[in-house]
Structures are given as C-alpha cells and as structure tokens.
Amino acid sequence: MADPAxxxxxxxxxxxxxxxxxxxxxxxxxxxxxxxxxxQDYEGFWARQAADLLDWSKDWHTILEWDLPFARWFVGGQLxxxxxxxxxxxxxxRGDRIAYHWEGEPGDTRAITYxxxxxxxxxxxxVLKGLxxxxxxxxxxxxxxxxxLPVAMLACARIGAPHSVVFGGFSAEALRDxxxxxxxxxxxxxxxxxxxxxxxxxxxxADEAVAGTPxxxxxxxxxxxxxxxxxxxxxxxxxHDLMADPAITVDCPPEPMDAEDLLYLLYTSGxxxxxxxxMHTTGGYxxxxxxxxxxxxxxxxxxxxxxxxxxxxxxxxxxxxVYGPLANGATSVMYxxxxxxxxxxxxxxxxxxxxxxxxxxxxxxxxxxxxxxTQYLDRHDLSSLKLLGxxxxxxxxxxxxxxxxxxxxxxxxxxxxxxxTETGGIMISPLPGCTTLKPGSATFPLPGIGAEVVDDKGxxxxxxxxYLTLTRPWPSMLRGxxxxxxxxxxxxxxxYEGRYFAGDGAKLDDEGFFWLLGRVDDVMNVSGHRVSxxxxxxxxxxxxxxxxxxxxxxxxxxxxxxxxxxVTLKGGETADPAHGEALRxxxxxxIGPTAxxxxxxxxxxxxxxxxxxxxxxxxxxxxxxxxxxxxxxxADATVVDEIRRRAEATPTEE
Ligand code: PRX
Numbered sequence: 001m002a003d004p005a006x007x008x009x010x011x012x013x014x015x016x017x018x019x020x021x022x023x024x025x026x027x028x029x030x031x032x033x034x035x036x037x038x039x040q041d042y043e044g045f046w047a048r049q050a051a052d053l054l055d056w057s058k059d060w061h062t063i064l065e066w067d068l069p070f071a072r073w074f075v076g077g078q079l080x081x082x083x084x085x086x087x088x089x090x091x092x093x094r095g096d097r098i099a100y101h102w103e104g105e106p107g108d109t110r111a112i113t114y115x116x117x118x119x120x121x122x123x124x125x126x127v128l129k130g131l132x133x134x135x136x137x138x139x140x141x142x143x144x145x146x147x148x149l150p151v152a153m154l155a156c157a158r159i160g161a162p163h164s165v166v167f168g169g170f171s172a173e174a175l176r177d178x179x180x181x182x183x184x185x186x187x188x189x190x191x192x193x194x195x196x197x198x199x200x201x202x203x204x205x206a207d208e209a210v211a212g213t214p215x216x217x218x219x220x221x222x223x224x225x226x227x228x229x230x231x232x233x234x235x236x237x238x239x240h241d242l243m244a245d246p247a248i249t250v251d252c253p254p255e256p257m258d259a260e261d262l263l264y265l266l267y268t269s270g271x272x273x274x275x276x277x278x279m280h281t282t283g284g285y286x287x288x289x290x291x292x293x294x295x296x297x298x299x300x301x302x303x304x305x306x307x308x309x310x311x312x313x314x315x316x317x318x319x320x321x322v323y324g325p326l327a328n329g330a331t332s333v334m335y336x337x338x339x340x341x342x343x344x345x346x347x348x349x350x351x352x353x354x355x356x357x358x359x360x361x362x363x364x365x366x367x368x369x370x371x372x373x374t375q376y377l378d379r380h381d382l383s384s385l386k387l388l389g390x391x392x393x394x395x396x397x398x399x400x401x402x403x404x405x406x407x408x409x410x411x412x413x414x415x416x417x418x419x420x421t422e423t424g425g426i427m428i429s430p431l432p433g434c435t436t437l438k439p440g441s442a443t444f445p446l447p448g449i450g451a452e453v454v455d456d457k458g459x460x461x462x463x464x465x466x467y468l469t470l471t472r473p474w475p476s477m478l479r480g481x482x483x484x485x486x487x488x489x490x491x492x493x494x495x496y497e498g499r500y501f502a503g504d505g506a507k508l509d510d511e512g513f514f515w516l517l518g519r520v521d522d523v524m525n526v527s528g529h530r531v532s533x534x535x536x537x538x539x540x541x542x543x544x545x546x547x548x549x550x551x552x553x554x555x556x557x558x559x560x561x562x563x564x565x566x567v568t569l570k571g572g573e574t575a576d577p578a579h580g581e582a583l584r585x586x587x588x589x590x591i592g593p594t595a596x597x598x599x600x601x602x603x604x605x606x607x608x609x610x611x612x613x614x615x616x617x618x619x620x621x622x623x624x625x626x627x628x629x630x631x632x633x634x635a636d637a638t639v640v641d642e643i644r645r646r647a648e649a650t651p652t653e654e
Contacts, residue, residue, distance in 0.1 A: 013397035017404070017437040023386070023413055027298050027433025034295075034431070038447035045448045046475050050074055050287040053294070053327065055088050057256050060283070064473065069493035069500070070480070071473040072260050073284035080254035081263060081286055082125075082158035085326035086118040087254065098331045101305070101354050102147050105194035105337025112147055114329070117154075120147075120243075122252040124155040127242045131186055131218045135160035135255055138265065140184040140216075142166045142175055142206055144193020145336040148222045148239060149312050150322050152188045157263060160255040164265040164277070167313025168193055168200070170592040172208035174275075178267045179213045181277055181482065186218045188239075192225035196341045199225035207232075259283025265482050266315055268421040269532035270491060271522045277482030278315075278421050284475030286327055288425035292446065293324030296415055296429050297358045298387060305384070307333035308360040309347065314529070315421040316391055319476075320360060324425070339365065345376040352380040359407070360389035362528035366399045366407075367558050374406050382409060387432055390416045392528030393560045394516050400439035418442040418516050420502065421530070422492070424476030427451065428514050441513045449474055451514065453506045458496040461508060467520060468506035469499035522616070524553030524561050529594045531563065533616070536597065539590035540565060543583055545573040550606050550614045551597070554623035562598040564623040566606060566643065575602035577651065599623075599652045605639045607631075622647050 024030050038045040043063045050056075060077030089095065095115030102110045112120075133139060139156050141163055143149040149165075156163040164182045166175050179187065189206040192199040203221055207230065210216050221229065222239040231238075242248070257263075263282045267275040293299060297306060306325055310316035325332045333354050339347045347369075351359065369376070388408050390400070395416050404414050413432040419425060427449050428442040435443050445451040450471035453461045477500075480488040495501040505517035519525060522533040533551040540549035548568040553561035567583065569575055580600035588596045607615045618631065622644050631637045 013401065013439050015439065017413070017439075019413060019433050019435070020411060022411070023298075024433050026300070029295060029298075029431050030433045032434060034447040042448045042450075042472065046073070046284075046287065049291045049448075050077075050283065050475070053290040054079060054084050054283075054286055056283075060259060066473050068498060069489055071284075071477055073473075073475045074259040074287070077259040077283050078256045079259065079283055079286070080158065080257055081282055081323065082121055082154045083254040084286060085154060085157075085323065086114060086121060089114045089329045090118050094329055097301075097329065099326060100147060100150070100332050100334045102334045103336065103350060104146070105197070105335075105341055110147060117151070119250045120151050121154040121158060122250045123243055123248050124151050124239075125158040125252045126248050127220070127245075128155055128159060128161065128186065129252075130242070130248070131220070131237075133159065133161045133186055136262075137161045137186075138182040138184040139163050140166060140175075140179045140182065140187045142168060142170075142187065142189045142202060142209075143222065144168050144190055144200070144202065144224060145311060145334060146190065146193065146222065146224055147334070148188075148190070150326075150334075153264070153312075153318075153322055154326075158252060158254050160257050160261060162262040162264050164267070165313055165318070166267070167311060167592070168202055169311075169313070169594055171589055172205040173589070174591055175205060176209035176212045178275065178277075179209060179216060181267070182265055183215045184213075185215055186220065187213075187216050188220045188222075190222040190224045191229045192227045194225065194337055196338050199227045201227060203229040210235075257282045260479070262479075264318065266318060266421055268315075269523060269530045269535055271532060271534060273532065273535045273538040275532075275535070276484075276487065276491070279479045279482055280424050280476065281479050284477070285424050286323060288474065288476035289319040289324035290327040292426040292429070293320060293330070294328050295431055296417060296426050296446070297360070297389065298432050299328055299330055299358075301329045301331070304330060304357045304386075305333060305354050306330050306358040306360075307335075307350070307354070307356045308389075309335065309339075309365065310360070310362070310391075315424070316360075319425055339368070343376070344372045345379050348377050348380040348382060351382055351385065355384040357384055357386045358389070359385060359387075360391065362392040363390055363395040363399050364393065364527040364559055366390070366395070366403045369407075370399060370402050371558060377406055382407065385409070385412050388412050388414045390414065391419070391426075393525045394518055395440060397439035404439070413437060414439075416440075416442045418504075418514070422478040423470075423474065424478065425474075427470070427474070428516070438513055441509075441515050443513055445514070452499075453508050453514075454496055454499070458499070463508055463510050465505065465507040465517070467496075468502040468504045468514075468516070469496055470502065471499055518561075524551075524563060526553065526561050526563060526594060527559045531591075531595050535591060536563060536565065536587055536595050539587045539595070540567060540583060542590065543586045545569055545579070546583070548606060550616060550619055552616050552620045552623055554620060556598070563595065564619070564647075565597040565600045566603050566619055567600055568603055568606060580650075599647075599650055601643065601647045601650045603639075603643045603646055605636070605642070607639045607643065608635050610635045619643070
C-alpha cells in the first residue's frame, strides 16, 4: 500500500471539478436518479439494463441466484454476444457505420463497418467450425493489435467457443502454460506484429509453445509482417487461405448461448507463481460492459469517435475495445503500435486524424507524455476531445491535472475508473455528467455496485484508510478460476466474510470519495500491468546460477512501480552487471518483457525473520530509499545494511 507520505500528497491538490455546463447539456445522466433507482432495488436495476441494452433470444426467469461466492445472473436467459455486437446493428440499418478505424504502426489503415465486420466474423466462425471447433471448446489467441484479433474473438463467441487471449508480449513459455491450462484445441496467431518499426515474431514463439501443448490440433496464422515463418503441414494454416475457400460463406447463424455459458478465459497474475484463468460468462458480462461503456464514457454512438488505447490482450481491451463498444454500436479507433513511433506525437496525430472525442488510457502513458513535454501535443488539433478516461493504476493528482489541462484543454471531464480483470467491467468511477471530480479519486461506486472500505478485522471504515471490498455480486463478476473453485473462494472470499476482497488499499475521505491506493498483496503494478512477485521470483530461481531471490515493486515516477530483484547467487558465481543482464533476459524469456526487472541487486543474504520468512517490507524500503522501520524481528539485522550498500551501488536499467 502507498505510504502515508503519498497519501498526504494526494490532498495537496484540493481543487474540485464539477461537470462543465457544456458537458451537462448533452450528457446522458446529469443527476442522481440512477443511483437512487439502483439503491432501491439493485437486481431490478441490472435487469432493466440487461433488457434495455441487449437483445435476448430467450428471457431469463431469475435475475440473480447468489450462492456465496457463486453467482448466476439472468438465469434461463439466452443470447449471443456476436449477434448483440454485430448483427443487430446491421439489421437496424446501421451496417454502414464504422466499427473500427484501424491504424497499423507503419501507417497502413483499414476502416471496417459493422456490416463488414459481421461478415468477416461469420466467415471466420465457419472456418473454425471447419477446423472442428465445437461449442464449449477453448480457442487460444496470440495476436498483435490487428483487426483479425477482434474478428477471432467474435467468431469464437458466435459459435460458443470460449476464447483465451494471451497478450502478444508474453513469452512462449507463458503462452504454453496458458494453452495447457485451458486445454485449447486451436491457436490463432500471426506471423508477427509491428513495434517501433520492427517486426516482432509471434509465430516463432507460437511454434515453441505448441511444441509443449498436446491439445492443439490446428494453428491459424494471419499474415501481417510477411516475415519468414515455418508452416507445419497439416497443423498450420494461413488465415487468408482458409477464408478464401469458396465453401466458406457468410451464413453462420449465431449459437444461442445461456447467460451463464463461458464467454472467455483471461489469465492474470495472482500471489502465487501460477496465473489464474479468470472466467467470464455471457449475459451478465455483456450487460455490465455495455452499461459502463455507455454511461461512464457518456456515449453518443452517432457522433462519438472513441479510442481506448489499451491492448486487447488485457481485460481493458476485451471490455472496452471489443465487447462494450461493439455492443453499443460505437465507432472506435484501434492502433497497432507504440506512442513514440515514428515520433512522440503519434497518439495526438491519431486524435486529430480521426477527430477522437473520448480517449481512455493508463496513468503510465500520461506520465510518459508529461515527461516528453507538451510540444508534441501542440503540433495537433485536439479540440475534438470531450472526455478523458484513466484506468489500471492509481492516478496521481499531478498526472490527472496535466491530462485535464494539456490533453483535455481544461474542458473535458476526466473519469478515473477502478476495476480489475476479475470484476470484468468498471466498478468505481464518476458519471461525468453528474459527479464532481477530485483529481486522484475514482469518486464513487457506480449505480448497482456495492463497495466498502474495511479495517484489518473487517469492520467498515466510514472515513479513513483500509482495504477495498465489494459487498454484493455484480453482473460481470468473475465466475471463478478455471479448474480451481477452491482457489477462487480462498483468494477473494475468505478474508472477510461475505465480502469480495479486491487486494487493493483504499481510503474514504469525509465526503465519501474513494481513493485507491494500490495493491496490498504480492502483486505489482508495472505500467498498469499486473505482475506477481512470486512469478518473477520463481523465474529467477529457475536460473541455474540463482540460490534465492526476492522481488519487490518499488515506486517509480513513470511506470508506477518498477521491479527490483534481490538475488543470492550459488557459490562460485560472479555477481557482475553481465550476470544481472543475463538474469533479466531469463525472466523476459520465462514470462515476457513486462516482467523484466529494472534492477537486479546481488546480495549474500536476504533479510529474514527468525522463522525464515523473507521480509519484503524491508526490501521495499531499501528499494525506495526509505529509512528502515522496525528491524528487531530480523534474524540478522546487519543483513539489511549490507543490502542497502549493494543496492546503492547497483546501476538501474532505464
Ligand atoms: O490495483 C488495482 C489497479 O489494477 C488492479 C487490477 O489490474 P488488472 O486486473 O490488470 O486490471 C487492470 C485494468 C482494469 C487493481 O487491483 N487499478 C485498476 N484501475 C485502477 C487501479 N488502481 C487505482 N485506480 C484505478 N483507477
């Protein structure tokens, strides 16, 4: 959790920002009626949203069955997610509306209408059927940010095959483990993707992964970079060849799915080395992502151009690039590459080019832009922007105000949205037409959501700091951890009786505003990406030269947290910078670049309690250059002085 100094810094910025008059005049919600309605009957409230926002082929008979901690929403109801995201818009005469303005990093573009997307999805769904995929079979996806990625996801949804998307930045080993956990039969990938002008090889990683995945029968490869790839006869197929088969038609009726059928798995890091397959189902998930996308971003689908600048490989992309925006018939921008290619104004060039009205990104990106300076913004006309969103980590008030002032021109509300892979959709956030904003606060739980802060013992805290909990089920909540119901119960529902434990510290101010303070468990948040300390530790000790490793997240000005590894080498190994680099590379290979330690500090010993537990708190203090607190429980108090000396002498990777 953030230390008291950070918490205090939050309060130095004490301006408040009521909704601007111009915004209110066109906003969907300008007063508290929705909160009042949801307070009276939250199940009825969600049922109204489900009925208003989605088309159901069969009505539900029960809104919610709650057998703590297992929830079933809209029981008995049937719908198809791809029909809701595509066909119904086409049938309503909106087929010509652009679903995605896609821009590749090299500058190639594609505008895809709802009608075109529907047809491509239907055809690819037929391709999947041809490869033997049946309702309930899991399909893995490992792709760059190209249009075929949402096509693949929606094609799976169309035929009722749950997808499991693995972020393209993950390593072959990480991909292999996720495929094996899901026991997927098909993998959809690409030859590569563009990143800072270089082709990143995905197929080579996929090949390495699939060598260890007995369940994969077919690999579908999209051609993107035209790099060299090896195609395995009988197993590997080019996407364009499969789609060109004259037998593949656009005729593919969407499979009616039960509200509680699995829509997808998405793996996320927890406090152990094994990632968790978070399960999201059909009806409740789509209801909440459509609801939150509409009201948090105050969506006007006829006129808005919405851009969520996340990667679809993370939950933000699933919910707010694919499912929420498409369910609402929105026009989105989708961009393949990085913000600094070819120059640091790329995002602002895109905002100007597509006349983007709503932009959703992470504090890390905002802090990076702050560091680069406003000259990159000044090159472009950003006057189309109406609303800005933030997600993924606590936003410090300075970054909030910079975003508001320099990107939003001082006229756009900033919505700071708190949620998690597990919650599926936004939970705590302003409604921009009615909520007064405080920079750094995600403000209040949305209508229909119950959130409270509790102390160590689980007593409710009305003003002050503690742990964030959710007090009742919500439609897009995870339905479990794939294959491990006990871990689901243990991780989220055992710490406080009857409450979901989010793993975040939070503080309530005297006006009831929520201030999220970061993780309180062994999960780090690096550039808005979740990384488990234990996962990095086990990658390190997997290296033959390492005897012991402890990993902590230390505060970092740009990335929120940075990964600092303390490593004890086996006898005879040399503790030099080259060895540090080799270990960093090893972690990248085991997990992916998001998990690469910024610093590797070699030490002869780690600070341990007398019972042998590593004291990470002390290591965090060392990493953040703080005075050490109480060290009396240490078995050998001199160890930390030595570690501090070594840490100060260790160069840090930029
Ligand atoms: O610590 C919280 C932080 O990100 C965690 C969830 O990470 P993940 O499942 O990867 O999902 C990220 C995108 C939804 C949370 O436990 N977090 C997310 N949003 C915020 C946040 N912390 C503070 N403020 C936020 N707005």
